[in-house]
Amino acid sequence: MVFSELIFIYAFLPLFFIFYFLSRNLTYKNIVLVIFSLVFYAWGEPVWVLLLVGSTLADYFNGLFISKHFGKKTAKLGVAASLAVNLGLLAIFKYGAFFTQTFNSVTGLALPVHELDLPIGISFYSFQSISYIVDVYRGKVKAQRSFLKFMMYISMFFQLVAGPIVCYDTIERQIERRDISISNFSQGLIRFLIGLGKKVIIANSVGGIADGILSNAVPQSTAAAWFGILMFTLQIYFDFSGYSDMAIGMGRMAGFTFLENFNYPYIARSAREFWRRWHISLGSFFREYVYIPLGGNRKHQYLNLVIVWFLTGLWHGASWNFILWGCYFGVLIIIENLFLGKVLEKIPKIFSHIYLLFAAVLGWSLFYFTDLSRLGVYLSAMFNFGGSNVKLIDEITKTTFLNNIFVIAIAVIFCLPIIPKLKEFFTHKKSAIAQNIYLFGQTAAAITVLVISSILLVGDTNNPFLYFRF
Amino acid sequence: MNRKLERKYFYVLIVLVTVLVFLSLSIIFLPRPERSETENRPLAPFPKFTTESYLNGSFTRDLTLWFADTVPFRDNILKLSSRLKEFEGIRQDNIKFHGNVQIVATEPEQGETAPQNGTEPPSVADLTPEYGRNEPGGEGDPLGSVTAATEPAETEPETDSLEFDNNGIVTIGDRSFMLFGGNRVQGKYYADVLNAYKVQLGEGINVYSMVVPTAVEFYLPDQYAEYSNSELNQINYIYENLVGVTPIDAYSVLASHTDEDIYLKTDHHWAQLGAYYASIAFAETLGEPVQPISDYEKKSREGYVGSLYGYTNDIKILESPERFDYYIQPLPYKTEFFKYDTLASEGYGSLIYETSTSEKGYQMFIGSDAKHIKVTTENKNGKRLCVFKESFGNALIPSLIPYFEEIYVIDIRFFGMNAIDYMKQEGITDVLFVNNIFAANTQMLIDYINNLRYGPVGLTTAATEETETETTLEQPEPPLELLEETFETTAPPIEEIY
Known part of the structure; x- marks a missing residue:
């Protein structure tokens, strides 16, 4: 499941928060969060969820081991074991085929290359695990005695599959005590919706243009080549930072403060x-x-x-x-x-x-x-x-630019820190009216973005790529 | 956070949560549509849960798709989405491009178009007409689409999905059409497959080829010429490669009527008038007196929006519906429908389904693609025609009635028997391959035509064992390396093209 899907926004997320806030005590909240996170993960990886639980279990014990032998040389064993597990899994699943291919081409051998499916999010959660283990070793954080809490830290669906990489020490306190408040929830929700808009309204639009040009064997013209890569530049920023916004927003709604990622x-x-x-x-x-x-x-x-x-x-x-x-x-x-x-x-x-x-x-x-x-x-x-005999500019590039000129303009504008400037303008004077305007504007913008994004997401399933096939 | 601010956020919370809850409840509990009228397709079904489908991830994937695809009020939301997309930018000269458009046109001089993808097409000497049977390429399951297409009643025929690779779609004012990529290697393959039919059918049977140009050839403004290959060159190239197959020049007659409505403006098909003009070229080739258009009864329907809206989601297409004209053949004839696979008779019907709703314009012709049809006329000239077609052929059939005693219509994608055996069994005297130039350049569709020589395509068949053995004996082993080479140089996956 990804955040920019209707089933996530309108079914999974509301259900999660209903159960999460119905749970009065921390343990129940944690159980709810772990269960939803595993369901979320298993949505895309029904089998690799076992890998996630297994490697988390390993690092849970590694953490306890290091803490028991803290200050002694034997503590290093725990770190080594954790690195072996996490980097080993990465090496096998993510780099296995690449390493064998490289090895083959260097040595001239022909070892069999196994292309494994990359378990979603492994690059993110294994790094979180490593950061925890190293910090326990360094004495920066205490080892987590509760497996439930540790599992929750690793598997939280907010940041599980696409970051940000949340280091254990930054939320250590919130694992024990959430910062749940009305303002955190509202601001988190607004943040989530803004991220959704960045992804659905901007990234998908400019991404479509980028794809159209970059997937060609040869760009139509020099202008097209620049246009294509510029659109990709916008796409990757809005896609990734939108995703981070959504993660940070949901974390905040649930009482966690993640560090900024962009x-x-x-x-x-x-x-x-x-x-x-x-x-x-x-x-x-x-x-x-x-x-x-x-x-x-x-x-x-x-x-x-x-x-x-x-x-x-x-x-x-x-x-x-x-x-x-x-x-x-x-x-x-x-x-x-x-x-x-x-x-x-x-x-x-x-x-x-x-x-x-x-x-x-x-x-x-x-x-x-x-x-x-x-x-x-x-x-x-x-x-x-020399040798690339493409033209300087071609008609399609001109037309495509005009066909998308407003969405491109919006994308460029939001690459600049407009929102923080607005916030500063409205809040620095401590005037109640300015503050009200700001809150109202924020809320209205969030709802607009939600509605537009939802409409566009419905339109997206009418995806020519899906049924332009025979 | 001071308490005053906290209280203000309480209002923010109430508003946001109310909106979200309202939308969530609506999207979850309101009735969900099962098909989309604007797109003319069935929507994703609710997946079946099995341990296997869960473990391989297909259950959750299909559930996600179902949830998004069958949103309540889908068609209306889709229109809103099309309207919103208009705000993405401006249309200069009313032009908008859809999909991935590439420069494809090469030297404009006649005849000498360079081959696509930088490879030489195999020379004629390299390729015998005896191509082996190929698995149709691509991911689509032709039989799967048949199942979907045969479910509704006969009077509500299904549209076909877009059958061929294209180079994107352009909307210019109220007219939209697909840009033509073109592929010489496939053109050669098409010609060779037709030649192979001629060889198998023998001297006694006349084989004709009509390759139909599409709207882009006549209505694309000059400044965009390089984004669409010359269809004329490609048609000529196919015709040059025919051996023993008679080409029919539909192009010239269409080219001389471009100021009339010979193509639909909102649909990727031609109009029936265009098909009628093409039938003139066929009649002239046959040496028959041409039936004038004035003999037909012309009827019209307003407000037609064709397939290209579904493909592009462009609101301008929806907002500029066209008049759909159709022409009733005055000569008496009978149309019998058969199941495409078992050839069991399904009774008699009409070549034009006027009872279908006005949106279904082009789908009025000969009912569903997934039917096998036999037309019996009052003409007693003893000529029995077998037509191999995709949907472009549908509009042509009524205009062929004056010239033949019987007309058998085989849809190349669905027919489930050995076509050679079938034609011999029915005593066919003339064979017409009518395909639009996109189809005649699309490997998967040519594979279908080719495979019909070997049929059945995995379905029940009336062919006897002897004929099957005979066919097998007649066919030498396919020259595999050659084929692979051909295919590598040709159609890249559709995603890449589009």
Whole structure:
């Protein structure tokens, strides 16, 4: 199940909250949350739900073991066991085929390649598990004695399948005591609906345009190539940040405060800043559990950066283009550390914005094309390298742009921090009227978004892709 | 959070939760539709729960689909959704494109279109007409669609789903049509399959091929020419590759009547008038005197919205319904319907179902695609025609009545017998393959035609064992490598095309 489905919004979610708030005490609430989360997970993965429970059970005991041997060398065994389980599962399910293929092509052998279905969300929940184990080892958090609570932390359906990666220490307190209040629930619901709109109204629309261009063997023209990748740039931001908004919103409704995962990444002025604003929970994870343990800024910093960005790329998918994409950012960040960062701060803002946008958009083309030869074709169309005899602009691109001009404009506008600015404008004066206007506007906007999204979702099942087939 | 603010949020909460609860209750408890009239298709059914369907994930997947597909008031919400989509942007010159449109047209000079996908089509010498039987490509289950299509009463025939790959759809003012990608390799395959029929049927039987151009060929503004391949070139290419099969030039006669309503504006089919003009070309090839259109009784229905609305969800199509004209053949004839698989008679009916509701315009012709039909005329010239067609052929049948004693109509997707045996058994004298150029360029459909030479397609058959053995003996092993090569260079999965 994904959040942007009618059955989730109108059946699963209301049922969950009814049972959740009918449960007066914490244990019942936790049971409700775990049961709904497992049903949610099993919706897409009826079998792999066992894997989720199994690996959670393993780390529950690993945590207890580490806490029992805290401060002793034996505690390391628990960490090792946890890493073995989590990274092992990732290696098998996510990277198995990729590793064997790479191994085969390097050695010339022909080991059988098993393409396994990737269990949904494994990349997210295994990282959450690791963060917990390492934090227990470091003494940053106490081991969770209740399996129910630990299971709840790992399996919470809000962030189970697409993040954000919620580190245990950030919600440790709320596992014991929820921050449930009317304002949290209302604001969480509004946040959820805004996320829904980002996904359904914006991401799906611009995504359709992007797909139309990017899936072609050769872009129709240089303009089409740029248009396509720009639409993908918008799509991936609204899709992913919309999903995070929905997760954060639902968490808040249930009394959890998750950290923000996106902070208007496209207004950044350097690659470093971009990554402090894009998928923040992943960046923090790699900083906390890879970069700093390796020695961080103090010891062989550049090697550490290379490792972190290689892994960041690899995390996004078992394919060379993702590694390339990660390393591309790694290189940009190293260059910025060396000298470029200072330059970017000194030059007029507009130039550093252009630099980052250009870098990010180019990055997305690496990210999109898993087939490197197609990437080559696409890039040569974008930059009109010799040999790519595409035109500068074509009629369809013009017409498609006009056919979608308003939705594109909305997308661009909401890449800017409009909402925080509005909030500040209406609330900083502490005037009751301004505050009322703000609350009213927010509520009206949320309802509008809900209605429009629902209508569009109904229209979506009339999906030509479904029945344009014979 | 101070208490005053908390109280304000209480109101926010009341409003939001009321809206959500209201919508949830409506969507869960109101009656759900089972089919969509605007899209003319059955909606997703409620899935059956079995341990297996649960464990392989299909139950939950189908349940999700059912929930979204059968939302109460679906057709009205769909219209709202189409209206909302109008706010996405503006239409310059009233033009909107749907789907993934690619540049496909190559050199405009006659005849020398480069092959698609950068590969040379196999040369004639490489390919014998003896293609092996192929599993129809793609994911659609033709038999599954038959089941769905035969359920309603005969007077309420089902539409067919869109049968072929296309290069997106364009809406220009009140007219919409599909852009033509074209595929030479498939064109060659089509011609070869027809040639193979000719070889199997022998000298005594005349085989004709009519490849029908579509609206895009005549109504696409010049500035978009590169997004649609020349259908004329593709038709000519097919005709050049025919051996012993007589081509029928429907193109020229249609091209000279483009200012008349020869194509529907909201539907991917041609209009009956277009089919009538095409029948003139056939009559001329046969050397028969042409039956004038004035002989027919012309009837009209207002407010027709055809298949292209369902495919595009474009509100402009819904808002510009067209007049649907149809023509009643004055000559007497009888139409007998048969089950497509067992060929059991289902009684007599009409070639034009006037009783169906006005939305169903093109579906008025010869009832359902999933029927086998025999038309008996009062003409006693001893000529028995067998027509192989997809839905484009439906509108043509009434205009063929003056020229034949009997007309057998085989839908290439549904017919469940060995067509060669069948034609020999019925004493067929003439065979007509009438297909639109999209179909004649779509591998799955050509596979169907080809497979009918070998039939039955997994259904009960009247063919005797001897004929089956004979057929098997006559067919050499299919040149497999060759076929695979052909198919690799051709139709990519439909998702990619569209």
